[in-house]
Amino acid sequence: MRVFWTVVARELVRFIRSWQLVLVVLYAFTMEVYIAGSGIELKPRNVAIGYVDESGGGLSQKLLHYFHEPEFLPPVAFHSQAALSQAVFDKEIILGLIFDEDFERTFRKNKHATLNVLLDATAASQAYTTLSYLSNIVLNFSDTAFSVELVTHKLFNENANNATFMALTELLSITTMLSVILTAVVFVKEKEDGTWDIMLLMPVDAKSIILAKSFSQVIIVMIGIVISVGFVVFGAFDTPIHGSFFAFLVLAFFYAFTGAGIGLFVAAVAKDVMQVAQLSVVIMLPLIFLSGAWTPIYAMHPWLQTLSLLSPLRYFIEGTESIFFRGTPVLELYPYFLGVFSVGSILYVIGFRKIGHLF
Amino acid sequence: MKLSVVKAYVLKELSEIVRSRLIIMVYLMPTMVLVLFGYGIRMEVTGARTLIIDYDQSHYSRLLIEKFAHSKYFTVQKELRLESEALDAIHRAQSDVVIIIPESFEKRLLHGQKIQIGVFVDTAFPMRGSTIESYVKGVVLNAASAIQERMLDRDAHTIAINQRTLFNQAMRDEDAIVPGLIGLVLLIAPAILAALLIVKEKEKGTIFNFYASALSKAEFIAAKLIPVFFLHSINIFILFLWATYWFDVPFRGSFWLYWIASELYLVISLSIGMLISIVTRTQIVAVVLTVIVTIIPGFLYSGILMPISSMVGFSRYEAHIFPVMYYNHILYDVFLVGEGLASAKTQLYLFILAFYGLFLMGLGSLILKKELR
Structure with a gap:
């Protein structure tokens, strides 16, 4: 256990020491979410x-x-x-x-x-x-004498407020991006420097080191999520939340671990940071765009619909939408938890095994 | 510039890219993104899952339901009796819209009395929600006015819309999205490749070779960017083939304009990556920064999601700062409009692209330091 926490602390300190990285991550979780929320409007607005x-x-x-x-x-x-x-x-x-x-x-x-x-x-x-x-x-x-009138009730997001929705979507995309890249790079850096093989050969349990290293990145991402939700989603956009905030945090935690799992997998395959960059973009873009954030799942091509079942982000986004807008009770959220958890644990285990091997 | 030195450096960079199997990614990524997104992004709302509660059960209410069933915009799931059941389905995200036809629908319609039709829309996804709402309005008003006209047997004052949809007559989503995607792909992929070229050497310490060598700053940048430039130039053709042959997007403009504009744009996106590589100290920062700087503005200001003319305030200025807007204007022109260089705006934008590339290149060689900090 002592080894575990030492490694976690070491990774956190290393993260904080690189001020450029801290700035970029903070920017991503705050300004980027804000710009997306206030900038993108999908409804026709100001049509010339x-x-x-x-x-x-x-x-x-x-x-x-x-x-x-x-x-x-x-x-x-x-x-x-x-x-x-x-x-x-x-x-x-x-x-x-x-x-x-x-x-x-x-x-x-x-x-x-x-x-x-x-x-x-x-x-x-x-x-x-x-x-x-x-x-x-x-x-x-x-025909002014026309007599049919529609009474429309907008459910869940009464003003059809796009800012809220876009900000949340952006936050979830950034969570995906950072949890994958940060985790992958932490491992690949060691691989590049040649210290990873030594780490695996040391008389310390390799499993706890891998777990600790990915856990440290999950902590960073979780702090980012809390800052982002607090300052931007609640602070700047004044988003109402109809469900349980705690449930959202748990879901986000599971999801961050899933991202770390993908990161582990990327790190196992890649040889250097360059390959991490390319691979993670190739993996992340489909993940983000097939999650239903931009296009409803049922409107996609049938084989993409099937493929999107594998995207953990899909469950995370649907779950988050339900928590924030629909106010679904905690117990009815189980499909989303189950989805994120099962896809996530499979990915994590694969990555875990791959990176833990010396050859 | 000593050409032989640059040539040697270019060969070294090229063999590094080929050996580290990065070459696969250079060609896999753009194609993959284009194909996946070309199929995956749909702006049109079709097949909205609709629940209809019919309290009237009359001839005319069934006629109205039929209108919904025949529309491609709606998929009528089933007709329910209970309001609570329907609202429950929306809450569990199994339906998008619930339409409630009141009891005396037929009677009131025939007498020309006021009727209220209740509509519940899930607007958790706002764009989808408001689009569905306006479609419902359209179907109901259309159906009701047709019925009423026939029933009351009177000529109403009507205005028919004679619409001429320009550039994308069939309003195909592919035509609207795929050209924009080329602009996005050609921004992200080269930038990410270029972003690591210099910072990688900084992190490994091999940058000292450059500090100590006789290579000038401009030669160094040229040597770094020339191989990736040529490798990605091939993608311009590959993406063109995907768009026109696979997605059947029409190509109405001149291929030369497309080619030249794309090469200029490539220089810009490579320069963005190079600038990031010069500014940052570690590779991880470079990767994250590039992803943030390219992917999000690439989408935001591409014109896929929102026309630039609809933007107001700060986002309008920001759109003019990023190169995507200018390139995408030319892209949509060559694919869908076909005006080419006859349009003054296209000439101006092509000029801006060239200037933009030169400016970034100059900036890069200005801030690159050839000494230990």
Whole structure:
């Protein structure tokens, strides 16, 4: 036991001595999470609209009134269709509306008027939503005596607050990244220096050294998570938590160990830090992007859906979402704990065995 | 610059990369990322898991349910009787949306009275939630207005939308995402490779060879970057082939423009890695810093997630600072738009890319120290 804690303490001291590393890790857990939370907005926001009005105003202006902030920027008038389409081509305008000369006349005559729309669909997600906004606006406008009304209840994240969601996603990605890279490098450094073989040959139990070394990195990551959740997620974004915070910490702890397991595996395969960098990016990127953080799992390609069952991050993210937003009771969280724990322990054991062998 | 010295150094670097099997990673990583993400990222919400509670059980309510069942945006799981059961399913993340049709739906519809349809959406994932909400609105309003028009037999004032979707007519997710991914991959992979080139020598102590040699700073940087530059140049073609043949993304612009812009961009991402390598003292810091500096802004400012024109305030300035925005504008132009150099904006952005690369290179050779600190 004494050996265990000595090794843990040694690794922690070594981490703190490298001020550059401490700074980078702190930056990742605070600023990076903050930037992602405040910067990325997946809903259409400030969609730039341009229009050409040949109908002479009236109806067209009334329609334009419906495009308001925060979803749309104030519409910009263009003199000709050519100028408008040039602006769309230059990506300055996303949605171009063209009101024909007889737009208003046909509408008044009880006929179906046509509104010409130019839409830049290179940012597909915004295009989809902008289009459905547009059709809802027009539908609402078409018949004022219309009587069906939708009463929408947004569950779990009442304001559909993107900042909270993105900040959490980013935190989980950073946790993945750091737990893998930090652990892998701790071992590979020893391999590079040639001290690892000596370590395994020493009359100290190799198992406790491996455990202690990875545990020290888990501690660093856990401290980072607590700082990040405290200052950024709760502090800056004022995220409500509906479930048990303790359950989140336990889940995060399991997950950090899973990451360390992946790190062990990477360290066992890689020969130097260069290979660690390449390998861990190759392993991490799919892990992060197939976890359901960016795209819902059920919307993925079928074989990717199956593959994502192996991603421990998937369980971690679903579990965290449930704890923070859905407020799922602790006992009902068992699938996520089970998922993280089983995938994690398998990875850890594989890595543990591989790195523990001399040859 | 003494070419023979640089050549010798380049050969040494090249054989190191090949011997340490890094060469596999140089070609495996970009391809893997492109294929995985090309399939894995979907912006469109299709098949939202829908539970419908029908209290009315009438002809028209069933008609409405049918509309949902036929829409590709919704997968109707089953029709339930109990509200609590449905809400429970949402809580366990087994459904995304619950739609409640009230008892007197048909009667009120026929009489033109006000009807309220209850919708519960899971917005734990906000983007998905709001998209589903607006789709539900669209389906319901469409269906109801069709029914009402027919029933009341009166001409309503309507406006039809004649939409011309530019650049990505079918609104395929692949067309929207894959070009952006090339911009991301060509930023991350070269930067990570270059980030360790110099700091590795610092950590091992072999950097003293350089301090003591007659090699100048510019020659040293050139020797370090030339092999990785050529190795990654091949990736420009590989990624192009994946995009056009595997993902069927149209290519409407000039290949020369794509090639030149990509090479310039490659210089930039290599320089970013090199700068990190010069500034940092240990390899681990270099790795973590590169991953942070490239992956997140690469996604944020690529235009995949959010058009630059929609950004406000600080993020708008930040987007203009990172090179991704300029390269991706050209990428989307050559793949989807096809205006090429005829557009003044593309010319400007190409110029900015060239300037950016030169600036980073100059900065790198300026702050690289050829002496013991």
